[in-house]
Amino acid sequence: MTTSPPLDGLLVIDMAQFLSGPSAALRLGDLGARVIKVERPGVGDICRTLYLSDTDIDGASTLFHAINRGKQSIALDYKINADRAALVRLATHADVVIQNFRPGVADRLGVGPAVLRAANPRLVVGTISGYGDDGPWADLPGQDLLAQALSGAMWLNGDAGDGPQAVGLSIADMLAGHVLVEGVLAALVRRGIDGTGALVETSLLEALIDYQFEVLTTHLNDGGRLPRRAAVDNAHAYLGAPYGVYRTSDGWLALAMMPLDRLAPLLGLDLSGDPFADRDAIKARIAGRIVQRTTDDWMAVLRAHDIWCAPVLDWPALLASDAFARLGMLQETDVVTTTRPPLRIDGARASNPAGAPAIDQHGAAIRREFNL
Incomplete structure (x- = not known):
């Protein structure tokens, strides 16, 4: 028996840019929601041109294609009254809105959580900032490498004699996106019980602090003593020998x-x-x-x-392994080869052949559908 995906019929408005917020919207889309991405006219999401590498497809970065597959796009300029009003009307039809503006920016533009929830009390608004809404770091750029540096995670990596080492992935962005999805799904469950919407908030810093909860708990209950990284093949500052990564004669x-x-x-x-x-x-x-x-x-x-x-496998070795092949983690969209969601529901893993949209590709149809 074929069943509908769990979020089938829900509408998500993705007002976010770059990685953290759009990744959250992507996860909701993989669970069956319809995702409409709102972009700046003519420019679009900054991720389109802020390259992950020197590889682009149809003028947009591979990162943009990976993180925005399966979405629809409408272009709206929040500084224009008619476009701002159109966004608010669109939100009255939505179940979830995802934002990752710097603190205060969405409110100044007239599209903040309070405005959207006033128009639609059942709406769940999810927001991701860099370091929280106030305090001395609130206005700093919410960028992954900077968040790693401030969080302590970068300091913890490497051998005892090494300087700080960044994780070679956009780990703060991806973790914050996952955390936001967790909160949004919980808010949707509550809405199903009492009919009320919610504001769900997290930040890159909060996600990275939670990522370290195991070692921070040890530190907090050990008189504030800092862990001593191993000088030889360190992998975890709080674990003894032999825990580590060792060179062999060929790897x-x-x-x-x-x-x-x-x-x-x-x-x-x-x-x-x-x-x-x-x-x-x-x-x-x-x-x-x-x-x-x-x-x-x-x-x-x-x-x-x-x-x-x-x-320790590199990507070619991983991709060539039977264990990887059995997971069925790859899919072909109409633009790129990319991964599929990392979970199965009733034995099925979601797949969507639609790639990332062009700027305003679906704008006219969305305006007609929702009378914007």
Whole structure:
């Protein structure tokens, strides 16, 4: 039996730009909602031209195509009275509106949450800022690398002798988008119970603080003592040897937590000592042995004894693996090859062949449909 996706029939207005807000709208679209993206006339979402790489498709960045697939586009200028009024009318038909303006900007433009919810009390408005709505950081650019720097996450990465290391992904944007979706879905459930809308708010900083809740909890309950990163193959400042990523003769091998007395005979090493107090010395001995053989050699030895380990794969190796193929995580839109949603509902993973829209591609039809 074929069932409708869970958000089928809901209308989402995506007023956001770049990555965090549009990624939230994308997730709602993958769950079945119709998503109308509102863009600036002639210019569109800044993500169209702020390149992720030197690769573009039809004049727009691959990032834009990945994060806006399956959406419709209408161009509205909020500084024009008629367009602003059209946006508010459109919001009266919507279930969810997604915004990621800097604090106060949407209100100054007359399209903030209060205005939209006054026009539609059942509306759920989701907003993402950089660092919250007030305070000394509120007006700073809500940009992923800057949020990583301020959050402490960047400081925590790398070996003890390294400087701060950024995560090589837009992790603050993506996490904030996921957090917002979680709150929006909860608000929609409540609306189904009592009929009221909601304002759901998060920020890049809040998402990254939550991302670190495990280690921050340890820090807060340890007298404020800072963790000591391992000097050798660090992977987690609060975990002892052998936890880390080690060079082999032809690649890299990740070793997770395990009793050292289980690992020692397989490596032919004396690994006596405290996993924390003697961490660097123990890991140095492990590193010296691991580098002597290939990754496949070590995988054969270690997995046969249920040692938690994995090779470090690059993208071609991941994409070529049978495990990846079985997940069915890729899809072809009419513009790009990209990923599919990372969840299945009733055994089915969503797929949408529609690519990202051109600026105002659906504007005329949307204006007619909603009498804008």
